[in-house]
Amino acid sequence: MTRRIxxxxxxxxxxAVPAGLAxxxxxxxxxxxxxxxxWDRMWSVLTSDTSLQALRLSLVTATTATVIAFVxxxxxxxxxxxxxFPGRGLxxxxxxxxxxxxxxxxxxxxxxxxxxxxxxxxxxxxxxxxTLPFTTPGVVVAETFVAMPFLVITVEGAxxxxxxxxxxxxxxxxxxxxxxxxxxxxxxxxxxLAAGAVLTFARALGEFGATITFAGNLPGVTQTLPLAVxxxxxxxxxxxxALSLVLLAVSVIVLVALRDRWLRTGAAS
Numbered sequence: 496m497t498r499r500i501x502x503x504x505x506x507x508x509x510x511a512v513p514a515g516l517a518x519x520x521x522x523x524x525x526x527x528x529x530x531x532x533x534w535d536r537m538w539s540v541l542t543s544d545t546s547l548q549a550l551r552l553s554l555v556t557a558t559t560a561t562v563i564a565f566v567x568x569x570x571x572x573x574x575x576x577x578x579x580f581p582g583r584g585l586x587x588x589x590x591x592x593x594x595x596x597x598x599x600x601x602x603x604x605x606x607x608x609x610x611x612x613x614x615x616x617x618x619x620x621x622x623x624x625x626t627l628p629f630t631t632p633g634v635v636v637a638e639t640f641v642a643m644p645f646l647v648i649t650v651e652g653a654x655x656x657x658x659x660x661x662x663x664x665x666x667x668x669x670x671x672x673x674x675x676x677x678x679x680x681x682x683x684x685x686x687x688l689a690a691g692a693v694l695t696f697a698r699a700l701g702e703f704g705a706t707i708t709f710a711g712n713l714p715g716v717t718q719t720l721p722l723a724v725x726x727x728x729x730x731x732x733x734x735x736x737a738l739s740l741v742l743l744a745v746s747v748i749v750l751v752a753l754r755d756r757w758l759r760t761g762a763a764s
Contacts, residue, residue, distance in 0.1 A: 532740055540734050549714075555631075593640055638699035
């Protein structure tokens with residue numbers, strides 16, 4: 496006679512207690528933000544000139560950074576996933592470096608590369624008269640640098656896990672490489688492309704350290720929402736809290752947008 500094993504429906508206290516503490520630790524700051532928010536004058540704070548300038552600049556630069564990351568990041572993801580070339584491991588390491596690099600260090604690295612005396616920046620300044628630091632394009636460069644790895648890693652993972660039989664069948668029927676990529680590969684990895692783009696946009700929108708180091712904090716020029724939050728903490732904390740809620744709302748939207756993808760991934764595993 497075999498003994499029937501009952502499914503575990505309630506976790507033991509040795510698991511439930513630390514898990515509850517972890518949730519409490521993660522949730523309390525969010526609760527504090529919501530409780531201390533200036534709800535009675537939220538609209539006036541968010542529609543002030545400073546807030547609107549920071550919001551508008553953040554949306555423009557984050558969107559531009561996402562488009563640039565998409566244009567150059569998708570080919571890089573394909574190369575890392577399908578290409579066979581010397582130094583591919585080094586290339587993959589370079590993609591992941593911005594994920595673990597302290598943002599301020601990333602800003603310093605950008606200055607040494609694209610500053611007026613940087614490796615590339617000195618030639619941009621002397622030959623083309625282009626100066627990136629402390630300009631709006633500099634904000635885009637900083638945001639692209641820290642956010643593009645999210646797109647590359649997401650798309651590369653999708654390409655690695657893709658069933659190549661559909662691509663092989665299209666190639667057998669006479670489709671060119673570009674045609675296979677455009678008509679077969681792209682539609683198959685479209686959910687990953689969308690997820691990578693959303694993650695890239697959210698990361699670019701919340702970027703602080705590299706932006707303030709490389710582009711500065713000039714209102715209307717380089718002062719994005721995170722930088723406006725930082726300035727608000729030194730002046731009007733309620734304004735900082737209100738702007739923080741905007742960034743929190745973006746984070747929640749990203750979580751909701753990617754929820755189905757994570758659930759499908761969990762079910763498949």
